[in-house]
Amino acid sequence: MAGSRLTPSRPCRKMVAPIPSPFPSRSDPLPMDVTEKAQTAARGRRIRRENVERILKAAELVFAEAGCAGATMADIADKAGLPKANLHYYFGTKEDLYRAVLDNILRLWLDPLAGLDASADPATALTAYIRAKMDASRLRPNASKVFANEILHGASQIGEFLAEDLRRLVDRKAAVIEQWISEGRMAPVDPRQFFFMIWSMTQHYADFEVQVRTVLGRKKLTRDDFAHFTAEVVRMVLRAGGLAPPDDPVSCTGGVPGES
Amino acid sequence: MAGSRLTPSRPCRKMVAPIPSPFPSRSDPLPMDVTEKAQTAARGRRIRRENVERILKAAELVFAEAGCAGATMADIADKAGLPKANLHYYFGTKEDLYRAVLDNILRLWLDPLAGLDASADPATALTAYIRAKMDASRLRPNASKVFANEILHGASQIGEFLAEDLRRLVDRKAAVIEQWISEGRMAPVDPRQFFFMIWSMTQHYADFEVQVRTVLGRKKLTRDDFAHFTAEVVRMVLRAGGLAPPDDPVSCTGGVPGES
DNA sequence: CCAAATCTTGACCATTTGATCAGATTAAAT
DNA sequence: ATTTAATCTGATCAAATGGTCAAGATTTGG
Known part of the structure; x- marks a missing residue:
């Protein structure tokens, strides 16, 4: 069990707590006896x-x-x-x-990006990725908020995740973007900043939902609102990457388990 | 003075606290006698x-x-x-x-956007705005974080600011974007989503600094790093708005009071 | 120089809250 | 059925923390 008897360790106040392992750990149910079975x-x-x-x-x-x-x-x-x-x-x-709670979220976090494949059409692949992220913001806003909060306050609990898992994945996917660029299929951009753009824009609709809603004068954001946001984000991101909109064979919206 | 004797009101825990007035209020030093002088x-x-x-x-x-x-x-x-x-x-x-603390920040928040003028060149004006926002993220990251945290947790303290001051300002500046669009000087975009893009992208470098730094493998983000981020953000945002980069008469970086 | 106003601060509460525990209860195994 | 493991939970505790206060120190104004 974690330190708690002698060293109160101030749970979340200052967050000097021990950093957990990256991924394979299953940290929720431990009291059975001591985590064993x-x-x-x-x-x-x-x-x-x-x-x-x-x-x-x-x-x-x-x-x-x-x-x-x-x-x-x-x-x-x-x-x-x-x-x-x-x-x-x-x-x-x-x-x-x-x-x-964080562990569950981290697992969810890498999935969408992992799907980005170099052999696919850039516009199509990126559109799918953005849609998946927007769906996540709509269906799992709390997951996004917990993650954002953790990062905002220093990420002391997920430092290893960021430095290992996420960093590795981003390196790999940045190579995909770079390949597309070198093949002349995308405008030259810093792949990592490009990802930051997609992350910040899509997560914004979950983390800053109150602001979005209030500035827009909405009482509540509807599914249609999100459809509009998504279309707009896709348009802007694709243009930012020097891409024409994909043929859009069918406007599939992907989907995420969801909670609400 | 606020309620504290009978109703502990749970300061920040659940945030059912009274929402302050939009702006003109000066809420910091009240104990002098009761706020009077x-x-x-x-x-x-x-x-x-x-x-x-x-x-x-x-x-x-x-x-x-x-x-x-x-x-x-x-x-x-x-x-x-x-x-x-x-x-x-x-x-x-x-x-x-x-x-x-929030009051101070809000004041700071509207300034950069307020400068956006319809008579200016779109690319130039937006570039200046983005630079101002990026400077703010570099020089006042804590202000950005406090603001983000407040929004993230429901904005119960600044609901009126969002609904009144910010909403009004955005309405006014959205009209500027719309004018540029109608004049054929910008690609058609939802002005408000366009602003969300700029906000989320620029504030990301303050609020998610740990993630940015870690994914990039940096120990600490330097002024040069930020210069690169800024250039990249400007490039992507301008393209997203269907704009060519401005003539860039001089690469002035604006400037914000700053703290660090 | 004196008095009023302002400021300083250590000691002290009251509440909140994370955590514990032992005894009761239920489920699983034999 | 009986034993063993797992689960439940009210009562209780100790630490952390926001807030108070009154006496003293300092500054300001006249």
Whole structure:
């Protein structure tokens, strides 16, 4: 279990906490005994699986709304419909729970980009990528917010993820962009800045949703609103990359598991 | 003074707190007596002015690093080099201090966009705007982070600012873009989405600095790094708006007061 | 130089909140 | 059925933290 007895370690306040491993770790259900048969059990035990799921869902919501420090175990417990002591039973500490929520999100984070293939048509591939990201912003805004919050406050929990997994993936995909450029199929751009552009623009619609909504004078953003945003983002990004819009064989919108 | 005796009001946790007025309010130094001669005094009293400045600076840093809920008065006091009780003397509550920090930032927020003039050359005007925003991200990253954090968690403190001041300004400047479009000087884009693009891209370099730095493998982002980012952002945004790069009479970088 | 106003600050609360635990309850295994 | 493992949970605690206060120090105004 993580340090918590002797060193309170100030859960989320200053975040000098230990940085977790990059990916393969499964950090949520540890109290079974000490993490040992957590793997086998995580699949088997029905009750455990259901409760873990419920807690993670509630936690993502609360962490998104209040940040790591602002979230309270009591609030999460309420939203999950379980007594507070139960959260500590499944997840040792608040920080452990926070990390578990982050873990889920990280997994989700790399997927869309991983699909970018050099052999595809640039405009088509990028359009699909942007759509996937916009879908994620629409369907999993809380995941995006938790991630944004973590980065915003120093990424002390996911430093290794950024430096290892994400960095590697970006290196690989930057090569794809560079290849397209060298083949004359795209305007010359710094591939990494190009990715930053796509990330910031698409995530903006989740992280800054309140601002978007308010400036637009909307009460609530609808599916149609998002369709418009998506089309507009695609247009602008493609032009930024010196690309004509793809033939658009069919306006498939991809899709992400989703929560709301 | 704000409610704190009977209704703890949970400062930053859930943010159901009262929304401040849009702009003309000066919410920082109220303990003098009850805000009355705050205005005249704020200018006069030397000690007060210096301490208020010191506290605000430290507060912006801590709020940026830890968020509103994660920040502690003790930490801010340390960074400001003053005893904690002193903060409560100048600013009533933590929430008041947070609002004062936000107030400063909001003022800073509208300025660059306000300069966008319809009579100017689109490419030149937008380039200047983007540079101003990138300078702000480089020189006042903490301001950007505090703002981002506030939006991310529901903007309960600046709802009125968004709905009134910012909305109005955006409406006015969207008209400028639309005019340029109708004059055939820009590609047709949704002006508001275009602004979102500029905001998200430029603020990304402050709010997500850790990610940018880590993915790029840098230890620290230099002035040159930012110059490169800026050039790249300008290029991409202009292309997105169907604009050729401006003649660039002189590569003036504008400038923002700055803190670091 | 005196008095009023302003500022300073260590000591001190009250509340919040993460975390623990032991006994009760339920599910799984034999 | 009986034992073992897993789960539940109310009560409780200790630390962290926002906020208060009153006495003292300093500055300002006349």
